[in-house]
Each structure stands twice: as C-alpha cells, then as structure tokens.
Amino acid sequence: VWGMRHRFTAGAEYVNTSFYSQRRFGTTTSVNPYFPDRGYFPTDTAANFPTRQDYDSQVNTYAAFAEDAVNLTDKWLVTGGLRYENIQLDRQIINLNTNSFSSFGNTFDAVSWRVGTVYNILPETALYLQYNQATVPVSSLLLSNLANSQFELSYGNSVEAGIKSAFWDNRVVATASVYQIDQYNILTRDPVNPSLTVQGGSQRSRGAEAEVSVALTSQWLVSGNVSYINAEYTELYSTSGDLSGNRPPNVPELTYMFLTSYKFDQIPLTVSGSMQYVSSFFTNTTNTIEVEGHTVFDAWLDYEVGKGTLRLRGKNLTNAFYADWSGYSATQVYIAPGRSFELSYAVKF
Known part of the structure; x- marks a missing residue:
C-alpha cells in the first residue's frame, strides 16, 4: 500500500472457561508437613466443615482484533493493534450447610490497543518503543463474589523503550530496556469510610x-x-490508613x-x-x-x-x-x- 510493505492480520476469537470447585473449610487437626500422619479425609458434613460450598463458574469471551505492521523505510517499522472483548460471567454458589443457592453474573466490554516502532540504527542494532492500554478485572472472575463481580474493569497503560544489539560476529547478543506500568481503578478502602471497599486505587x-x-x-x-x-501503590487505603508508597x-x-x-x-x-x-x-x-x-x-x-x-x-x-x-x-x-x-x-x- 502506497509503496510500503504491510502485514495486516484480523480475526475473531471465542473462549469458554468452566471452573467447578468444592470449597471445604473447617477446624480439622493440623498436619506436620515433614512427618505427616496420613489418614482419611474428614466426612463431608457441616460438623467437620462450617464452610461447605460448591462453586460453578462460566466465563464466555467473544473477541475481535486487528493489527498491522508497516515498513515506512527499510530501517523503520511501525506496528499497531486493536482488540475488543465482550466478557460474560455466570456464577452459581451452593451452600450445602444451609441448602441455599445464589446466582449472579455480569457482562463487561473491554477495548485494548497498542502502538510500537522499531528502528535499526545499525544492521545489527535496533531501538524500539511501544505503548499499550488494556483492561483487567479487579479480581479473578472465576472466583469473584457478588460484590466484586459488579465492579467495573480496572484499566492501565504501559510504555517501554529498549535496545537490542549483536556484535563480534553475532557471538555477543545484548538487550536492555526500561518501562513503566500504571494500573488504575483497583479496589481500595474508602478513605472517608474505611469499612467500604470502592474503586479508585492505583499502582x-x-x-x-x-x-x-x-x-x-x-x-x-x-x-x-x-x-x-520499583513497584508501589500510588493511591491505596486500608483500615490501617494510607498505604501509598508501599x-x-x-x-x-x-x-x-x-x-x-x-x-x-x-x-x-x-x-x-x-x-x-x-x-x-x-x-x-x-x-x-x-x-x-x-x-x-x-x-x-x-x-x-x-x-x-x-x-x-x-x-x-x-x-x-x-x-x-x-x-x-x-x-x-x-x-x-x-x-x-x-x-x-x-x-x-
């Protein structure tokens, strides 16, 4: 196109993830990790397991993407990509001790994109720079509770620059890079009312x-x-106070x-x-x-x-x-x- 080499890719994707888990938490006898006394797993009863739940989670992800790599010159390459995702969560929790059943879910729409460039300053030496924006759930969707499933996706961006070089007849290959990654809208305690969990934290x-x-x-x-x-929370509160800098x-x-x-x-x-x-x-x-x-x-x-x-x-x-x-x-x-x-x-x- 316009005398420049392009490598264009587009496609669609569907992913189904199923997760079933039996959650049993109780006060059974502790086990010595070095000299375990092997025996039988306790009977699956409410007396042995005050917390006795079965989890069934389904996550369906529908995605469409496109990306292109363009050689502006024989030394200069520019790349870019865009991805859209529709994420559908469906979760059921059965409490065997109370014979109760709960079901909840949510749908998320996510857009991520990236741009980058590579420039060969010498035949065996290249500089590169890339920038990305993406989204991620505030916790694992497969294990999320009702409250966490209703939060919006957190989002972030990253920038990275580096160099890769080979010399001494390609007997030496060296790379170096620096980067910064920011994530926003993570879960934090409300600074006014620490008993509440809200979005708005960052790292x-x-x-x-x-x-x-x-x-x-x-x-x-x-x-x-x-x-x-050098990783730190740039904004985060807990019941202990301000955790910024941790x-x-x-x-x-x-x-x-x-x-x-x-x-x-x-x-x-x-x-x-x-x-x-x-x-x-x-x-x-x-x-x-x-x-x-x-x-x-x-x-x-x-x-x-x-x-x-x-x-x-x-x-x-x-x-x-x-x-x-x-x-x-x-x-x-x-x-x-x-x-x-x-x-x-x-x-x-």
Missing part, C-alpha cells in the same frame, strides 16, 4: 531489564540477565541469573549450570511481613540419543529452604521444592 511499576549472551568459543556459552522493579505483595525488587553451557566436540554431550537470585518480597499491602530472598543452583546434562535429547537435571542442588509466593493470607506462603532430580527424553518433529 505503578517502574523497572529496567538487561540481558547478555556471549559465545566465548564455538562450544562455550555464558549468559546473564538482571531485572530491577510495595504490592509478591514483588521482589531485584532478580538476576547466570547461566553457562559447554558442548563437547567428541561426544554429543552438553553440560549446563545456572544460578538464580530473587530478593525479598512482602506478603501484605501494609509491608509488615517480609519473606527473605533466595539463591538457587541448577545443573543439567544433555545427551543426544537418536533423534532426541536425553536430559538429567538437578534442581535446587543446595537444597535451599525458601518460600517463593504468598497465597491465601499474609501469614501463609508456598514453600518451593527442595533438591530434586529428573530424567527426561525429548524428540523434535
């Missing part, structure tokens, strides 16, 4: 990422990456990884190892409970057998004990797996 993440890969020889490869995130849960500020691999000439064997560090994170919005950071070492052997690869991998070789996520409450965390080994065989076709 922001600013960060930088870098990655480099170096082929020291035809057999030896080393690489590393680092990511820094870090959202489960967001470490710093992560980095080093990896190396060596491929032997005489035998079809590759030896690899990695080290990953993740800094501490908080489990709550008030930032009163902090989970320590951790370092994990992995190593693996790849041996070419026939048309596939036989891999022996060791994970968490130092058997580090750490938590990598906070779950249902601020005082509960997910404990990561300890030292383990796995053997696999993969075939490409």
Whole structure:
C-alpha cells in the first residue's frame, strides 16, 4: 500500500472457561508437613466443615482484533493493534450447610490497543518503543463474589523503550530496556469510610531489564540477565490508613541469573549450570511481613540419543529452604521444592 510493505492480520476469537470447585473449610487437626500422619479425609458434613460450598463458574469471551505492521523505510517499522472483548460471567454458589443457592453474573466490554516502532540504527542494532492500554478485572472472575463481580474493569497503560544489539560476529547478543506500568481503578478502602471497599486505587511499576549472551568459543556459552522493579501503590487505603508508597505483595525488587553451557566436540554431550537470585518480597499491602530472598543452583546434562535429547537435571542442588509466593493470607506462603532430580527424553518433529 502506497509503496510500503504491510502485514495486516484480523480475526475473531471465542473462549469458554468452566471452573467447578468444592470449597471445604473447617477446624480439622493440623498436619506436620515433614512427618505427616496420613489418614482419611474428614466426612463431608457441616460438623467437620462450617464452610461447605460448591462453586460453578462460566466465563464466555467473544473477541475481535486487528493489527498491522508497516515498513515506512527499510530501517523503520511501525506496528499497531486493536482488540475488543465482550466478557460474560455466570456464577452459581451452593451452600450445602444451609441448602441455599445464589446466582449472579455480569457482562463487561473491554477495548485494548497498542502502538510500537522499531528502528535499526545499525544492521545489527535496533531501538524500539511501544505503548499499550488494556483492561483487567479487579479480581479473578472465576472466583469473584457478588460484590466484586459488579465492579467495573480496572484499566492501565504501559510504555517501554529498549535496545537490542549483536556484535563480534553475532557471538555477543545484548538487550536492555526500561518501562513503566500504571494500573488504575483497583479496589481500595474508602478513605472517608474505611469499612467500604470502592474503586479508585492505583499502582505503578517502574523497572529496567538487561540481558547478555556471549559465545566465548564455538562450544562455550555464558549468559546473564538482571531485572530491577520499583513497584508501589500510588493511591491505596486500608483500615490501617494510607498505604501509598508501599510495595504490592509478591514483588521482589531485584532478580538476576547466570547461566553457562559447554558442548563437547567428541561426544554429543552438553553440560549446563545456572544460578538464580530473587530478593525479598512482602506478603501484605501494609509491608509488615517480609519473606527473605533466595539463591538457587541448577545443573543439567544433555545427551543426544537418536533423534532426541536425553536430559538429567538437578534442581535446587543446595537444597535451599525458601518460600517463593504468598497465597491465601499474609501469614501463609508456598514453600518451593527442595533438591530434586529428573530424567527426561525429548524428540523434535
């Protein structure tokens, strides 16, 4: 079109998601995670489970999208895209203890779009810039309660700029980027009446990422990456007061990884190892409970057998004990797996 190369795509999409869950919460005896006394699951009665509910959720999503990539020159590419979604939620909750049934739902209309550009300042070096706007529910639709299902979608935008370059006969590949992500209309307590939950909160993440890969020889490869995130609530209230400036849960500020691999000439064997560090994170919005950071070492052997690869991998070789996520409450965390080994065989076709 007009002497410029276009790559245009348009389409429609339908997604149906069904989720059925039996929710049982009670005061049964606790279990020692190291020496569990295995037995039978308690009888499904109101006496054993004061909270005894069955959830059935259906989410139907109808979408239409279009995008185009245009080469303004042989060095300059511009892209853009638009997506419309109609999201329909239908949810039923059966309370087995009271023999009551509730049903609710909602319909959401969402529009998201993006624009971006890539410019090759050198044959092997490109600069890029992109901007996005999107929407997201205030909580998981499949698990939302009646109150949350009636809130509007939260919305946000992101901007990212970066550079990617290759040199030394493409033996070195490096990328770096900076970004900012803002999300608005998230749930917050009403600053005038903290007993009420309303929309109007916001949060922001600013960060930088870098990655480099170096082929020291035809057999030896080393690489590393680092990511820094400065995430904070820009407007959020709780019953404890103003939480602006606090870090959202489960967001470490710093992560980095080093990896190396060596491929032997005489035998079809590759030896690899990695080290990953993740800094501490908080489990709550008030930032009163902090989970320590951790370092994990992995190593693996790849041996070419026939048309596939036989891999022996060791994970968490130092058997580090750490938590990598906070779950249902601020005082509960997910404990990561300890030292383990796995053997696999993969075939490409």
